[in-house]
Amino acid sequence: MKKLHPITEAIRIQTERTNEMEHSTPMFLTSSFCFDNAEEMRAAFADETNDNIYSRFSNPTVQEFIDKMVLLEGAEAGVATATGMSAVFATFMALLKHGDHILSCDAVFGSTHNILKKYLPNYGIEFSYVSADKPGEWEAAIRPNTKMIYLETPTNPGLEIIDLEFAGALAKKHNLILNVDNCFATPVNQRPIDFGANLVVHSATKWIDGQGRVLGGVIAGDKKLVSEIFSFCRNTGPSLSPFNAWVLSKSLETLDVRMERHANNALQIATKLENHPKISWLKYPYLASHPQHRIAIKQMKNGGGIICFELKGGIESGRQFLNSLEMLSLTANLGDSRSIASHPASTTHGKLTEEERLKVNITPGLIRISVGLEYVDDILNDILQALEKC
Ligand SMILES: *Cc1c(COP(=O)(O)O)cnc(C)c1O
Numbered sequence: 001m002k003k004l005h006p007i008t009e010a011i012r013i014q015t016e017r018t019n020e021m022e023h024s025t026p027m028f029l030t031s032s033f034c035f036d037n038a039e040e041m042r043a044a045f046a047d048e049t050n051d052n053i054y055s056r057f058s059n060p061t062v063q064e065f066i067d068k069m070v071l072l073e074g075a076e077a078g079v080a081t082a083t084g085m086s087a088v089f090a091t092f093m094a095l096l097k098h099g100d101h102i103l104s105c106d107a108v109f110g111s112t113h114n115i116l117k118k119y120l121p122n123y124g125i126e127f128s129y130v131s132a133d134k135p136g137e138w139e140a141a142i143r144p145n146t147k148m149i150y151l152e153t154p155t156n157p158g159l160e161i162i163d164l165e166f167a168g169a170l171a172k173k174h175n176l177i178l179n180v181d182n183c184f185a186t187p188v189n190q191r192p193i194d195f196g197a198n199l200v201v202h203s204a205t206k207w208i209d210g211q212g213r214v215l216g217g218v219i220a221g222d223k224k225l226v227s228e229i230f231s232f233c234r235n236t237g238p239s240l241s242p243f244n245a246w247v248l249s250k251s252l253e254t255l256d257v258r259m260e261r262h263a264n265n266a267l268q269i270a271t272k273l274e275n276h277p278k279i280s281w282l283k284y285p286y287l288a289s290h291p292q293h294r295i296a297i298k299q300m301k302n303g304g305g306i307i308c309f310e311l312k313g314g315i316e317s318g319r320q321f322l323n324s325l326e327m328l329s330l331t332a333n334l335g336d337s338r339s340i341a342s343h344p345a346s347t348t349h350g351k352l353t354e355e356e357r358l359k360v361n362i363t364p365g366l367i368r369i370s371v372g373l374e375y376v377d378d379i380l381n382d383i384l385q386a387l388e389k390c
Pocket of ligand 1: 156184215385
């Protein structure tokens with residue numbers, strides 16, 4: 001058969017049909033696998049065959065999810081993990097050693113920040129931050145012991161865009177591993193490997209599940225690097241449950257069509273809110289007003305499903321906005337079929353001082369909207385009526 005488009009493959013690939021002749025993919029909810037005889041078992045343990053042994057490191061349902069993600073990202077190989085954070089952590093632990101240095105963009109997911117700051121230094125692994133909006137300063141920050149460039153684009157929650165072509169060229173010039181958290185865009189919108197990334201990590205918990213049901217993570221990238229990460233995961237056990245893998249694999253069948261709708265809804269809402277009198281600024285990558293709009297258009301197929309804006313009234317207005325919403329959910333997740341609003345200054349970053357918050361670009365009236373799949377006017381109307389009250 002002719003080579004299929006990755007989007008088709010993500011819909012059609014699945015575990016080989018069993019004798020039951022099921023159409024939807026089966027789920028192999030089992031901890032271990034059987035052998036017919038001692039010789040087959042010996043050969044499996046000697047790595048002479050690819051037979052499944054134990055679900056900590058091989059399971060057909062988990063493998064099906066990995067195979068789809070590898071195709072979508074245009075990667076050579078992949079590993080699935082229990083959460084996005086275990087995926088991020090595994091890339092650091094498997095590939096870095098005492099004395100190594102990571103160059104990271106400063107706007108990274110909160111727990112990634114904590115790994116870099118609190119845990120890696122205990123193992124002699126250093127990091128330094130560079131700003132997403134100051135790419136001119138990145139090269140000077142590379143040290144002789146730098147081993148990896150780590151970044152997120154778009155960033156959370158500020159929606160800054162980093163030029164992947166620039167980062168790919170910089171990593172190549174200095175022979176560094178480029179590791180990109182592609183959670184916000186998903187592979188149907190942006191493929192970092194096409195721009196030179198060696199590894200892509202995901203929280204599958206977000207858009208990949210897309211319905212707020214299960215946690216999961218995945219790493220896709222160069223074969224050699226992935227093989228080191230696989231070995232780390234095999235031995236330390238941050239494994240993805242076959243049940244979660246089944247849910248996530250089924251979700252990939254609808255990822256492309258969902259992301260298109262999320263992005264269409266988000267673009268319409270962003271366009272209509274942009275000049276609202278209660279809002280001092282609004283950011284959405286596919287609006288011409290976004291500071292890195294040109295980079296977004298170059299590397300992303302659409303603007304994604306997240307919008308952020310700043311309420312003129314500051315922190316009190318943020319609380320008032322959340323309290324006035326009638327439909328949007330107040331919850332600590334994103335990437336769901338149901339729209340979600342969050343106000344970082346009074347919630348996720350509420351324990352920091354205002355000065356500390358500003359350092360990580362959490363302004364007092366910052367609102368993040370994860371735009372769902374509801375009818376667009378219903379989402380917009382709920383936001384508009386809440387804005388009237390703050
Ligand atoms: C949520 C998130 C993570 C962590 O993923 P979990 O599945 O919650 O462990 C990492 N990076 C980004 C950008 C995220 O949004």
